[in-house]
Amino acid sequence: DFKSGLWVAMGIPFTFCFSLVGLILLGYTLNNITLAAVIIVMGMIVDDAIVVAENVARVSGTGVGEDEASIRGTREVTLPIVASILTTCAAFVPLFFFEGRFGQIIYFIPPVIFLMLLGSLFESIFILPAHLRIRIPRWVMLTFTLGFYALLEKRQKQRFLAAHSGLETRHWFHVVEDFYGKILKKILSRRWLIFAVFALLLAFSLLLFKSRMKFVMFPDEETTELFLSAETKPGTSRYETARLALPIEAIIAKDLGKEVVGFRTTIAQSRRGGVVEQNRLTIRIELFEREKRQYPSAYHVAKWNKEFKNIPGFTRIIFGRKIGRA
DSSP, rough: OOHHHHHHHHHHHHHOOOOOOHHHHHOOOHHHHHHHHHHHTTTTTHHHHHHHHHHHHHHHTTTHHHEEEEEEEEEEHHHHHHHHHHHHHHHEEEEEGGGGGHHHHHHHHHHHHHHHHHHHHHHHIIIHHHHHHHOOOHHHHHHHHHHHHHHHHHHHHHHHHHHHHTOOOHHHHHHHHHHHHHHHHHHHHTTTHHHHHHHHHHHHHHHHHHHHHOOSSOOOOSSSEEEEEEEEOOOOOHHHHHHHHHHHHHHHHTBTTTEEEHHHEESOSSSTTOOOOOTEEEEEEEEGGGSSSSSSHHHHHHHHHHHTOOTTTEEEEEEEESSOOO
């Protein structure tokens, strides 16, 4: 109903302010990383409040007083909510174990998520139940809903009268709920068997992961650029280096218009303001988009590397999808 939806929604600004206080105490600042963590968990912070509000409304619908409904409805779902929060937090714990610069960046994401979930848990268990027992004056409801609540209340009364007079027709989803309830009763009566089955499935999945699956944190994506870096004997002039580069350019030019858009050769270029090295050259090759060419970039790297090895005059040739220094 409107009251439950209102107080559930109020949990969002509370959780956000709670997290801001926690971030200040931890010495964190608002930046791209912490805001990204807030965005990740933003959709989860109302889940606990929705569960509590829905269960309180269910208990209240059985004829129990509002005070008793708030207490009993919250108590019934407290442990499942805590379990869901802990499992969600556990999913982000691996982010603490990343190494390198990337690990230093994402290290700050889990604490922010933990604070947001903790604020959501605190609000849904200790604050929301008290709000749900507050009677909102009718004129406030009418002011905010522009008559919608009055219509909703009338329909609820009609349903209440129909239910007690035996004239109410069951909603189709009640059949689904009853069917689901029967399945749950059968499963819960054999919970240890179900637990054992899922434990075996977990062990089997871990075995598959270890033996069959390959994990790559940052897989190489298909690229449209290839780079070559080559070096001739020290003392070679830039004109001689350009002449020696002609066979390399001829090999690449065979695929011009087919797989290669174009290439650019740079000879005797100064590196970061250093001394010009006339015996060095770089070639930047631009390929067509993957869907417009027959072969992937890895195929060209392997093929051209074999052909470049037979070119005389160079002491070293490095060719691949990343720019290198000979």
